Amino acid sequence: MDFSFTPEEEAFRLELRSWLEENLPEGWVDGGSNLEKDSKEYELFLRDWQRKLHDGGWAAIAWPEKYGGKNASLMQEIVYHQEMVRVGAPPLVNYVGLHMVAPTLMHIGTEEQREKYIEKILTGEEVWCQGYSEPNAGSDVAAIQTAAVKQGDKWIINGQKVWTSFGHMADKCFLVTRTNKFEKKHKGITCFLLDMHQEGVETVPIIQMDGEHDFNEVYLNDAIATDAEIVGEVDEGWRVIIALLMHERTGIGAQVFTLEKQFNELVELAKTLKEDGVPVIEKQMVRKNMVDLYMKSRGSLLNYYRNLTKALKNGQPGAEGSMDKLLVSELTKELFANSISLQGHQGVLWKEDAVAKDSYWQDQYLYSFGQTIGGGTSEIQKNTIAERILGLPKDMGR
Amino acid sequence: MDFSFTPEEEAFRLELRSWLEENLPEGWVDGGSNLEKDSKEYELFLRDWQRKLHDGGWAAIAWPEKYGGKNASLMQEIVYHQEMVRVGAPPLVNYVGLHMVAPTLMHIGTEEQREKYIEKILTGEEVWCQGYSEPNAGSDVAAIQTAAVKQGDKWIINGQKVWTSFGHMADKCFLVTRTNKFEKKHKGITCFLLDMHQEGVETVPIIQMDGEHDFNEVYLNDAIATDAEIVGEVDEGWRVIIALLMHERTGIGAQVFTLEKQFNELVELAKTLKEDGVPVIEKQMVRKNMVDLYMKSRGSLLNYYRNLTKALKNGQPGAEGSMDKLLVSELTKELFANSISLQGHQGVLWKEDAVAKDSYWQDQYLYSFGQTIGGGTSEIQKNTIAERILGLPKDMGR
Amino acid sequence: MDFSLSEEQEMFRNYVRKSLADFEGTQVARKYLVGDVNALTEAQASLTELGCPSLNIPEQYDGMGLGALDLVPIYEEAGAVLLPGLMLETWSFASPLIQKYGTDQQKQDFLPKIASGEITFSIAWLEPESSYRPAGVQVTAQGGKLNGKKILVPDAAIADYFIVVARSTEGREEAGVSLVIMPASDASIQPQLNIDSTRKVAAVVLNEVAFDQSQLLGEVDQGWSALQEGLLSFNAALSSMIVGSLDRIVTTVTDYANIREQFGQPIGRFQAIKHRIVEMKMDLETARSLAHYANWAYETHAEDRVQAVFSARIFCTDAFNRVAAHSVQIHGGIGFTEELDCHLYVKRARFYENYLGSTEQYYEETAKALGW
């Protein structure tokens, strides 16, 4: 058992750390920008940040060197997540392109596709989104109905996608369609590399319960794609989807480290926030709740390290990622619910009137409701754990 | 809204109360007998108590007068439960006979059956048990396999029953058998009024996790019954089972009142038990837990009253009984788990060394695990509530 | 024994429900949220037409002379659609307090106007960096002037009067606190942003605001015990309001689970969903029983009324947070959007969690009332 990083890993950390210090916008670490999430300015800022990352060689460290990556080890990726979380780096506008589409193309794309897309993903010239979920295909991804029909040498695509993050900024979409409705559910699916800048594609923002706009609906009305934009084989898209999910090597590392940071911030809040002059951390109930959060968040971090150790030894992550996801997402909800209760009557104050600047806790509290839904609900994670790790029977209908 | 009892109901209460004071064994209310539950002496005591109840006219108050009852109203039954719980009256050895078998026979028995059995149920001359559950038919009652086969004018019965309370004291058994295995699961079931005193019937005690013996396995090896001992029609026993369950008019009233009493006893414990000289009820955590138990147990009592009000207005109880059962059984477990924690390191002390005499809390804690299993598990209650009250879809396999 | 609302009360519920149905679910709340007060004014007018504000006011002051239990169905229906406004504060805090502690003049001045729906009351209690404890009351009511700052005053902008909790004699104890009825127009109101925008809050700055003896509600320096009495009727009513919300959530989520299909099954067939809805239903029914009893206990001055009311409040506010959160989860992605109502209930649940008293304090009050 050994919790240390190697000197090489620590050197890598220092290198990244000093690069970040030089390249993050002034004052970022102390509170970030005041950019509105759904503004054009925000989009430009994010694209600019990705370009900076690329220029510094930090956009896709896990990629092979021949594609412009650093061929980073799993542990270097971990260090990377830790540092990015530490400084609260801006989100990666091209996360989908960098972490999902490009690795998939490297794996099963054609040579033409690799040449056409990968470089532009890296530079941020082309931002990607993914078109998976539909109104009637949430947990049940294979139930998608968006139809792609071949007419001449074109595919005509009609349907609707939801929960498309960065959809309003995206140039391209990794789109999952149904090309054969007579096949069984998991057959007859085809994946396209769709151009978003065309008449048949309309993007409509989804406003979330926290008032923000991170996701979109994407309406496809006679959108057009070509054979060259198909990934893998026609009707064999389910395999591509599975392969694409497998490229997330370090799982939810960033979220694990974020939770750790948020817990520490909550401790600070409980120490500084006073009620009748007494810091709330001195209240017995608060202490108990905070110790509970301490041990659970430590537990989730240590579980993650344990699963990572397995992945390091086996070369590939297993279904344990579902356990990390379940723990971290549920715990994130619990932490932020606690953060509101802990503020007592002041917990309802909002935006600039909130106890903490920019109503960080209230925003995160509301946003946290999405954690146990997006990326597979907790119920789906439990099924996965039950079936793939414990060997319990499959659910009906699956 | 009116929580009072009528003067007539209060008079009824006083009448019962004074009868109990005269007829309960000396010192009973202050700690009961020291009789071992599985001894012959205990059985004789229980039979004697039932005879006494009968002599006083208190054995079957809800029965019509022509069968020896008092034709008691629903509210009189409530008063009866309250008073019995208040004094901690001995269990009714012939509960099954009085509350299930006899009312069913009054409803759908033959005239001969009524004459043969009802009087002896009332006097306690014949004690009854029920033969429902089997090793492979627990929650799934209709899955019973005990077979009754007609040979000449006799039925030959083979199989095994479990969880037969009072089975070792019983003279008769209300036995559920399968008489036609080709019919669907809920068909082909037949109910017998089996004589327990025959060679083909063997009773084996089940020792529970609390070390006590309340239940039995009953082995049937060529046990014999006659046509005259069939209740209802051959192969139509499922209807009889349903009808029999319907005769429990006041549901789990006794348990609701028992929970109320146990909560009050727990408050006393928390007031008298000291740690370093300070009553544990002064600890903030204990106070919070006790207030939680207070509101939940009040909630379960008030829910029961509300459901009772509905039953009073509709003439029949509905599926709400499942809600009462779920609440009370889960809460009973919670209460006793709390009672152990509240005793701190002394919580593990057992029998005569326990904090409270006869390790009441430890015994009840262990016994409470059976509450959410027996009489339909909490999971089954939830299905019933979901399907019958909320109108949600039926489970697979049901 | 009859633990149910009377036929008349249930009939009244139907009137209220029909009347509110015209406003299409949470639309009044959604309009109020964006600053449109008209729908609320109309909804209130419609409740006034039914006589709701006059229900628990004595006949001599133009009321119907009924009690807390008669308000229960109204609150349940209002809670179902998250109706904004100062109903609870006016009908179940100010009105009972004026009835109990008010002078004849105050009764004459205020009760008929409450009954007719002309005036509403809000409560100015909390102060910056303080708590609900007596020590937190430091706004002064001395020398005929009110001075200091109150925060989190509910719907101050639409209130006609504030009941100001102020210190007439310096100190940190219960004694020395007085209640002052003050016209809202006397104060400077500074809106504060609130997570639940269907209830607005504001800071109220009191700068040498003049008042005289006739504005004191109850005895001078004895305001704290009057406040506690007001909290009894208030919390019984609040509990019923929450029951209404719980009921609507359970109905909505049950409908959704029957209709929404995934993996070829209505999701209500999966026990993870099915049993969770049952737990929500159990929370609802327990909340309803406790709330009904709390109102009965308050109305009949039952011996256990303090513990009955405060424990009902704790259970209801807790259950509201729990049930509203489950509802988002069961609805899945769509439950996370602004479009569905799920989040409105989540936010209202947080608004009530520590509204006019903290959960922590109500636990302690309940324990004390039980003699522990």
Place this chain on the structure above:
Amino acid sequence: MDFSLSEEQEMFRNYVRKSLADFEGTQVARKYLVGDVNALTEAQASLTELGCPSLNIPEQYDGMGLGALDLVPIYEEAGAVLLPGLMLETWSFASPLIQKYGTDQQKQDFLPKIASGEITFSIAWLEPESSYRPAGVQVTAQGGKLNGKKILVPDAAIADYFIVVARSTEGREEAGVSLVIMPASDASIQPQLNIDSTRKVAAVVLNEVAFDQSQLLGEVDQGWSALQEGLLSFNAALSSMIVGSLDRIVTTVTDYANIREQFGQPIGRFQAIKHRIVEMKMDLETARSLAHYANWAYETHAEDRVQAVFSARIFCTDAFNRVAAHSVQIHGGIGFTEELDCHLYVKRARFYENYLGSTEQYYEETAKALGW
């Protein structure tokens, strides 16, 4: 980064597992429960043969010179079958304390005999109507005599020595408490009945029991801090013991849910069962991570060792109660019988809940260690 036990440690686990397999699951515990100590003696002999008692003892005292982490797989395997006896108390309390605070003579006297499995230690701490706090220690160790009564002394009848927590200087504070190593034969032992009969407890009456300086463990009057140090290694070890029990419960219940059918389905197909088992699994894995880290932190003197160990203990004892109870419920009727093992785990979970320290106190100790 490598958060796993080493290959050697896992190999050792296999030896222990095979060795304990001869005793057929919980049979040693079940025999001990009815007063038959032979099976336990044999099982202990078999562990001694593998060198378990010597693992964390320095080589100069005939040990293997290994550490707390090396004991982890042994405790996990012992916990799986609820092995009775004084392993935790001897190997992970007495032994580390003697190593740290013992005189050379004490080390010579005791460590080789612990290593060879010849002697066991129990702990005499609690007293009637007291608590685990310093004020509770009122047994006196003065004038060369021990006087007073200890209760809930674990497995006193099979212990060779007691470490007695006694007051060398009168008072109620930490200072003035000393630890005395006392031969068990010097005391009068009165068995006390315990809900978990696989661990016996007893009252120990000390009536003018003579002791001398050489029996003091650590400095006179400074025993409290030594005790706290001992609780670190003890609780890290206890956590691993519990992890072993959790692991066995989860395996057993998963097997049962795959085999047991109702309504024509293995019950593990019903989400009510399926998802609950997942929650048990999550409890197990979190407990394991916390316990492994606790032992690592103890062994490496990590800065966060106090909070790591005490929070692991809280989580594990809590999870044990939870998981053991779920196991009864999922097994249904048969889980409620004496025949199945379910209840043995339920009882052991209660035994550990407040064993050598209360949950309440460990919460507070953790908070303090975190600097709150």
